[in-house]
Amino acid sequence: MMTETEHDFPGTHGTAEDTGAPAILPAESAEIARLEGELAETRDRMLRAMAETENVRRRLEREKEDVSRYAISRFAGDLLPVADNLRRALESAPSQQEGNEFLSNLLAGVGATERGLLNVFEKFGLKTLDPAGEPFNPNFHEVLYEVDMPSQPAGTVVQVLEKGYTIGDRLLRPARVAVSKGGPKP
Numbered sequence: 001m002m003t004e005t006e007h008d009f010p011g012t013h014g015t016a017e018d019t020g021a022p023a024i025l026p027a028e029s030a031e032i033a034r035l036e037g038e039l040a041e042t043r044d045r046m047l048r049a050m051a052e053t054e055n056v057r058r059r060l061e062r063e064k065e066d067v068s069r070y071a072i073s074r075f076a077g078d079l080l081p082v083a084d085n086l087r088r089a090l091e092s093a094p095s096q097q098e099g100n101e102f103l104s105n106l107l108a109g110v111g112a113t114e115r116g117l118l119n120v121f122e123k124f125g126l127k128t129l130d131p132a133g134e135p136f137n138p139n140f141h142e143v144l145y146e147v148d149m150p151s152q153p154a155g156t157v158v159q160v161l162e163k164g165y166t167i168g169d170r171l172l173r174p175a176r177v178a179v180s181k182g183g184p185k186p
Contacts, residue, residue, distance in 0.1 A: 069125065069168050076126055077172055080165060086114040129164030129175045131157045140164055142174040146181035156180045
């Protein structure tokens with residue numbers, strides 16, 4: 001009679017003759033080893049396939065985020081000249097507008113339009129690059145000409161002809177600049 005802690009499972013106690021289980025032949029033992037090897041190989045392939053599937057899922061998620069973040073790049077790039085022209089209109093206005101109510105109202109409207117456009121740019125992740133006084137960076141600036149300026153270190157941006165723009169962490173348009181060519185080394 002068995003106690004409560006003993007169980008009658010084959011192979012847990014005694015020999016094959018004691019349990020009534022048939023003895024394992026050498027050929028069957030080899031087949032078991034072969035099947036266990038196949039099982040291990042299949043398990044390894046399954047784990048690798050699961051890891052590859054996870055990697056593909058992550059890559060697609062990143063690509064989806066990039067598409068949503070940068071989808072407006074082309075449209076935004078087409079609007080940059082509009083922002084430039086609004087800025088040029090404001091800068092070309094005479095400094096003395098007193099007494100000319102029409103001109104004052106016109107400039108106020110152009111200024112409001114520019115601010116609205118820049119707010120939309122900011123809302124969609126566009127940032128302005130205005131590198132005046134900074135060292136030249138070929139990743140974000142395009143040099144149009146050099147200026148002799150002994151008071152500035154060589155390679156310093158001394159004039160911004162067109163502001164640059166980034167969208168997210170990508171360059172949309174480089175800032176077009178003039179840099180100093182003389183002066184002390186930075």
